[in-house]
Amino acid sequence: MTSDRTRRGKGTEVHGIFQKIAGYYDRMNFVMTLGRHEKWCQEVAARVAPAGGGQLLDLATGTGVIALEVARRYPTATVTGVDFSEEMLRRAKAKAGAEAVRWQQANAASLPFENESFDGITEGYLLRNVENVDGVLREQHRVLKPGGCLVILETCPPSGPVKPVVKWGMRVIVPLLGQVVARDRSSYTYLESSTRAFESPQSIAGVLRGLGFKDIGWRKKFFGTNVILWATKAN
Ligand SMILES: C[S@@+](CC[C@H](N)C(=O)[O-])C[C@H]1O[C@@H](n2cnc3c(N)ncnc32)[C@H](O)[C@@H]1O
Known part of the structure; x- marks a missing residue:
């Protein structure tokens, strides 16, 4: 869609941030979402x-x-977990139940899978971190089988009457939590700014529709700061 979706050099910066915060990512997530994640x-x-x-x-x-969670819920499924950060994957592999998942290092912009390989795709907080949202979603459409589901967990730019309060909270509280919990203010300043700059669920739904997804829906969470979107690849 718009050219401002393409932010060159972002991938390297994002990779560096996640390599750095991997050790305290889960703890910060718990604190920032008050355990709701x-x-x-x-x-x-x-x-x-x-x-x-x-x-x-x-x-x-x-x-x-x-x-x-997917592996726990569907014991007969084959679950593949992909990330481009070696450090984040190292933490994943050390968790209880990790042997039930195939962990693979790869960039979501260019997935090492054949067309129509998967019955379902999940992702948490990927889109706001990528250089080209449309391209990454097109890649997901490519590897998903017709009739397969895509479920996205994302942050959401604040809107509606609570917008000023949420905006203030994100600008002040999130970097402060980064400072106190993780001794890392700068990484969480990035998180706050990437969320504010990100797109609405309506806009993501528009891209999904254009790519050939149907039955698109979403539900906002946590004062509208997070959203779960779902869609099905048309047959
Ligand atoms: C905020 S974390 C989310 C982790 C997990 N999904 C969750 O909900 O807790 C975002 C992850 O996306 C990964 N990531 C960002 N851009 C990526 C890309 N282009 N390809 C693969 N992984 C990427 C980062 O390394 C990081 O582990």
């Missing part, structure tokens, strides 16, 4: 495989929270 991951997992299994892919798997 785990529940959202459970909802993402519950939505991805209505038929209960098959080949499932979790992109931007990070420390593996969604991939592990």
Whole structure:
């Protein structure tokens, strides 16, 4: 769509940030979402495989929270967790139940999978980190089988009457938490700015529709700061 979606050099910067914050990522996530992230991951997992299994892919798997939940929920499925950060994957592989997931290092912009390989794809907080949102979603459409589900967990730019309060909270509280919990203000300043600059669920839904997804829906979470979107690849 618009050219401002293409932000060159962002991939290298993002890779460096996640290599750096991997050790305290889960702790910060817990604090920032007041423990709700785990529940959202459970909802993402519950939505991805209505038929209960098959080949499932979790992109931007990070420390593996969604991939592990998917593997727990669908014991007969083959679950692949992909991320481009070696450090995040190292943490995922060390978790209980990790042997149930195939962990793979790859860039979501160019997936090392054949067309129509997966019955379902999940992802948590990938899109706001990539250089080309449309290209990354096109790649997901390519590797998904017709009729397959895509479920996305993302941050959401603040809107509506709570917008000024949420904006203030994100600008002040998130970097402050980064400072206090992780001794790393700069990485969490990036998180706050990437969220404010990101797109609305309506806009992501528009891209999905253009790519050939149908049955698109979403539900906002946590005062509209997070969103779960879902869509099905048309046959
Ligand atoms: C905020 S973490 C989310 C981790 C996990 N999905 C969750 O919900 O907790 C974002 C992850 O996306 C990964 N990532 C960002 N851009 C990527 C890309 N282009 N290809 C693969 N992984 C990417 C980062 O390395 C990081 O682990």
